[in-house]
Amino acid sequence: MPYKSTKGGVCAPKGFVASTAACGIKSSKAKRADLALLWSEEPCVSAGVFTTNRVKAAPVKVTQAHLRHRELRAIVANSGNANACTGVKGIEDARAMADGVAKPLGLTRREVGICSTGVIGLPLPMERIAPGLATLAGDLSRRNGGAVADAILTSDTCRKEIAVTVDLGGHSYRIGACAKGAGMICPSMATMLCFVTTDANITKDCLQRSLLDVTEASFNRICIDGDMSTNDTVLVLANGAAGGKRITRGSKECRRFRDALEYVLLKLAKSIVRDGERVTKFVTLDVKGAGTYLDAKKVAEAVAKSALVKSSWNGNDPNWGRIIHAVGYSRARIREELIDISYDGKPACTGGELADTPIKDLRAVAAKEEFKVTINLHLGKAEYTLYTSDISPEYIDFNRSEYAYWKNR
Amino acid sequence: MPYKSTKGGVCAPKGFVASTAACGIKSSKAKRADLALLWSEEPCVSAGVFTTNRVKAAPVKVTQAHLRHRELRAIVANSGNANACTGVKGIEDARAMADGVAKPLGLTRREVGICSTGVIGLPLPMERIAPGLATLAGDLSRRNGGAVADAILTSDTCRKEIAVTVDLGGHSYRIGACAKGAGMICPSMATMLCFVTTDANITKDCLQRSLLDVTEASFNRICIDGDMSTNDTVLVLANGAAGGKRITRGSKECRRFRDALEYVLLKLAKSIVRDGERVTKFVTLDVKGAGTYLDAKKVAEAVAKSALVKSSWNGNDPNWGRIIHAVGYSRARIREELIDISYDGKPACTGGELADTPIKDLRAVAAKEEFKVTINLHLGKAEYTLYTSDISPEYIDFNRSEYAYWKNR
Numbered sequence: 051m052p053y054k055s056t057k058g059g060v061c062a063p064k065g066f067v068a069s070t071a072a073c074g075i076k077s078s079k080a081k082r083a084d085l086a087l088l089w090s091e092e093p094c095v096s097a098g099v100f101t102t103n104r105v106k107a108a109p110v111k112v113t114q115a116h117l118r119h120r121e122l123r124a125i126v127a128n129s130g131n132a133n134a135c136t137g138v139k140g141i142e143d144a145r146a147m148a149d150g151v152a153k154p155l156g157l158t159r160r161e162v163g164i165c166s167t168g169v170i171g172l173p174l175p176m177e178r179i180a181p182g183l184a185t186l187a188g189d190l191s192r193r194n195g196g197a198v199a200d201a202i203l204t205s206d207t208c209r210k211e212i213a214v215t216v217d218l219g220g221h222s223y224r225i226g227a228c229a230k231g232a233g234m235i236c237p238s239m240a241t242m243l244c245f246v247t248t249d250a251n252i253t254k255d256c257l258q259r260s261l262l263d264v265t266e267a268s269f270n271r272i273c274i275d276g277d278m279s280t281n282d283t284v285l286v287l288a289n290g291a292a293g294g295k296r297i298t299r300g301s302k303e304c305r306r307f308r309d310a311l312e313y314v315l316l317k318l319a320k321s322i323v324r325d326g327e328r329v330t331k332f333v334t335l336d337v338k339g340a341g342t343y344l345d346a347k348k349v350a351e352a353v354a355k356s357a358l359v360k361s362s363w364n365g366n367d368p369n370w371g372r373i374i375h376a377v378g379y380s381r382a383r384i385r386e387e388l389i390d391i392s393y394d395g396k397p398a399c400t401g402g403e404l405a406d407t408p409i410k411d412l413r414a415v416a417a418k419e420e421f422k423v424t425i426n427l428h429l430g431k432a433e434y435t436l437y438t439s440d441i442s443p444e445y446i447d448f449n450r451s452e453y454a455y456w457k458n459r
Numbered sequence: 460m461p462y463k464s465t466k467g468g469v470c471a472p473k474g475f476v477a478s479t480a481a482c483g484i485k486s487s488k489a490k491r492a493d494l495a496l497l498w499s500e501e502p503c504v505s506a507g508v509f510t511t512n513r514v515k516a517a518p519v520k521v522t523q524a525h526l527r528h529r530e531l532r533a534i535v536a537n538s539g540n541a542n543a544c545t546g547v548k549g550i551e552d553a554r555a556m557a558d559g560v561a562k563p564l565g566l567t568r569r570e571v572g573i574c575s576t577g578v579i580g581l582p583l584p585m586e587r588i589a590p591g592l593a594t595l596a597g598d599l600s601r602r603n604g605g606a607v608a609d610a611i612l613t614s615d616t617c618r619k620e621i622a623v624t625v626d627l628g629g630h631s632y633r634i635g636a637c638a639k640g641a642g643m644i645c646p647s648m649a650t651m652l653c654f655v656t657t658d659a660n661i662t663k664d665c666l667q668r669s670l671l672d673v674t675e676a677s678f679n680r681i682c683i684d685g686d687m688s689t690n691d692t693v694l695v696l697a698n699g700a701a702g703g704k705r706i707t708r709g710s711k712e713c714r715r716f717r718d719a720l721e722y723v724l725l726k727l728a729k730s731i732v733r734d735g736e737r738v739t740k741f742v743t744l745d746v747k748g749a750g751t752y753l754d755a756k757k758v759a760e761a762v763a764k765s766a767l768v769k770s771s772w773n774g775n776d777p778n779w780g781r782i783i784h785a786v787g788y789s790r791a792r793i794r795e796e797l798i799d800i801s802y803d804g805k806p807a808c809t810g811g812e813l814a815d816t817p818i819k820d821l822r823a824v825a826a827k828e829e830f831k832v833t834i835n836l837h838l839g840k841a842e843y844t845l846y847t848s849d850i851s852p853e854y855i856d857f858n859r860s861e862y863a864y865w866k867n868r
Contacts, residue, residue, distance in 0.1 A: 105787030374514055375543075378514030386515075401546070449774075
C-alpha cells in the first residue's frame with residue numbers, strides 16, 4: 051500500500067465534521083439514517099463531476115449552478131429518493147434542502163452541494179425531510195464520517211469509505227472519501243455518489259484538473275458504456291487546514307495529489323463493483339494491442355456489457371466464444387485471426403481459434419471469485435482496463451420491481 | 460390477414476424440396492435432426508444478408524463468396540455447432556458441406572449456401588456430419604418444409620415457419636420461409652437464420668433490393684443494438700416456377716412482392732422475440748416525435764437493451780423512471796420536460812414528470828403478456844418501432860453455462 055491508511059473517512063482530514071438523521075425516506079419502518087450533512091469548518095476550494103445523462107436530477111442541476119458561482123463548503127445528501135424527473139417542485143425541494151442547512155451554518159445557499167439517490171419520478175417527501183434537516187447542524191461531529199457513508203447507501207450491502215495520509219516530508223495532509231454503489235452492477239446505470247474531503251492546501255485549478263483526470267481512471271473504468279445515471283455526482287472539498295505550501299497545477303506536489311486521489315477513488319470504484327447487486331465475480335478486463343485507445347475502450351465495454359458473457363462468468367464458464375463474439379460487434383478495428391484471449395494468463399483462444407489449454411484449467415480460473423481476462427488484438431499498442439462483474443439470476447429477481455417504493459404513492 | 464396462408468413452409472412454393480438428417484451434432488444422445496438440405500429443382504436468382512459482426516463464421520464467409528459469383532440453388536445447414544472461430548479447417552469444413560450435397564445434385568459448390576448455428580470455437584464434427592450429408596440428396600421431398608424448420612432450431616421452443624400466396628389477379632405465386640431464433644432475447648446477439656423460398660418470377664435486382672429493405676423493417680427491428688452474431692444469415696431463393704410476367708425493379712409488382720416479403724419476415728421476426736429464451740413479455744416500443752430517425756432509433760435501442768427496464772417488465776412493474784433514464788443516456792437529442800411515456804396509451808410520464816394515471820391501471824398493462832410502450836419526445840416527426848422483451852432470472856440461469864457443449868471436447 052503506497053499510502054498510510056487512517057480512520058474517520060470523510061472526517062479524517064482536519065476541519066471536517068458531519069451528521070446524519072433518519073427521516074423515513076428509505077423506509078418508513080426501519081429507522082435507518084437517510085439524510086446526511088458534511089461541513090468544513092474552514093472555507094474550501096471545491097470541484098465536482100456529474101452525470102452526462104441528458105436527464106439530470108434536480109440536485110445535479112442545482113449543485114452544478116452553485117459550483118459555477120461559489121465554492122462549496124457543505125454537502126447535504128439523502129438516499130431513498132432521487133428527486134429526478136420532478137419538475138419545478140424538484141428544483142424547489144433541492145434548494146430547500148440547501149437552505150435548511152445553510153442558515154444554521156451561516157452559509158449562503160450556493161455554498162451547499164445537494165445530492166439525492168433512490169427512486170426516480172416521485173417528489174421528495176419534504177414533510178418528512180424538513181424535521182431531519184433542522185437537527186443536522188446541531189449534531190455535527192468529527193466522529194460521524196462512517197455515519198455519512200452509511201446514510202447514503204441504498205441497495206449496497208456494505209459501507210464504502212477510505213482515508214489516507216499523504217506525507218510530503220516534514221508535513222502531511224489527508225484525503226478522506228466515501229461512496230455509494232449502484233442499484234446496478236455498473237454504476238453508470240444507477241446512482242453513484244462519492245464525497246471526497248481533504249485538508250491539503252491546494253488551488254482550485256489543481257483540484258479540478260486532478261478530479262477530472264482521476265475520475266476517468268477510476269469511476270469511468272467501471273462504467274460499462276460511459277452512460278451515467280440521472281444523479282451521479284463526485285464532489286471534492288479541500289479546506290487547506292493541513293497548511294504548508296499551496297499545491298499548484300503542474301507542480302510535483304500536484305502530481306502527487308493526483309496520484310493519491312486516484313488511489314482513493316480507484317479503491318472506492320472497485321469496492322462498488324464488488325458490492326454490485328447479487329454479484330459473485332470481480333473481473334479485471336484488460337484489452338491490449340488495440341490500434342487506438344478508443345478501439346481498446348470499445349472492445350472492453352462491449353465485452354463487459356454482454357449479458358451472455360456475464361451469464362457465463364456467473365456459471366464459472368470460461369466461454370471465450372461469447373467474448374470474441376462481443377469483440378466482433380464492438381465496432382473496433384480487429385483482425386479475427388490475430389486475437390488472443392486468456393483467463394489469468396492461461397490462453398483460451400489463440401489467433402482467433404481454440405487454444406490448447408485444458409478446459410479444466412480455464413474452468414478453475416473462471417470458478418474463482420476474482421480473475422483477469424486479457425484480450426490482445428495484436429494490432430497496436432493501445433490498452434484499456436475495465437473492472438466488471440458477472441450477472442446473476444438473483445440480480446434480475448432483485449430488480450423485478452421497485453413496487454415497494456411505488457406503494458408509497 | 461392481407462395474404463392467404465398456405466401450408467408447406469419453405470416447400471410451399473413450386474419446385475422446392477428438402478430433406479434432413481440426425482448426425483448427433485446437437486446432442487449425441489437424442490436423435491434430433493440437425494442437418495438440413497433445401498433445393499430448387501429449377502435454377503434460381505438468389506439474395507442474402509449477413510451478420511455485420513467483424514468476427515464472421517466460416518459458412519458466412521464461404522456463402523458470401525458463393526453469392527458474389529453464382530446464383531444459389533441449394534442451402535445446406537447444421538445446428539449445434541456454429542463453425543465460427545475455427546480457422547482454415549472451418550473454411551474447409553464449410554466447403555466440404557457444400558461439396559457433400561453439390562455432387563449428388565449435379566451442382567457446382569458455388570451454387571450451395573451454407574449455414575451453421577450453435578456453439579462458437581469448436582471444430583465441426585465432420586466425421587459425424589459426412590454420413591448424414593451422404594443421405595440428404597436421396598431423401599428430398601416436398602413434404603419436408605417443416606422438417607427443415609425443425610432441424611435448424613437450437614434453444615428455440617417452437618418451429619418458426621410461414622407460407623403465403625400472393626395473388627396477382629389471374630395468376631399467383633408463393634413465398635415460404637422458416638427461421639430459427641436466438642440463444643438470446645435479441646437475435647442480434649446470437650445466431651438468427653432465415654431461409655426464404657419463392658416461385659415468383661423475379662429479377663435478382665428486385666429480389667436483392669426487396670430483401671435489404673425488408674430486413675431493415677423486420678429482423679433489424681428486433682436487433683437491440685444493431686449488433687449481430689458471427690453467423691446471422693437470411694437467404695432467399697426465387698426459382699420463377701410460378702411463371703407469369705417477370706417482376707422487375709421499380710414496378711408495382713415489385714412493391715407488392717416487397718410488401719409480401721415484409722409481411723412474412725416481420726411475422727417470423729416477431730415470433731423470434733416471442734420465443735426468446737425464458738421470455739414472458741412481448742413489448743412493442745414506439746418512439747415518436749424525435750428530431751431525426753437516428754435519434755428515434757437510439758432512444759428505442761437504449762431502452763430495449765436496458766437490463767433495469769427489462770427486469771422491471773419481468774416484474775409487471777410499469778417503471779417509467781428507468782425508461783426515461785435510458786432515454787437520457789441514449790445520446791439522442793431530447794428535452795426532459797417534453798417527454799411523454801405511456802403504457803398501452805395510458806400516460807405514465809407527462810412532460811418529464813409523473814402522470815396522474817392511477818398506478819394500478821399502469822400495473823394492469825404491465826402485467827399483460829403483450830403491451831406497447833410509447834415514448835414521445837415532442838421534438839420532431841421521426842419515429843422508430845422496436846419489438847423487444849423482458850429479461851428473466853431464468854434467462855441468466857439458462858445461459859450460465861454451455862458446458863454441456865464443451866464437455867464434448
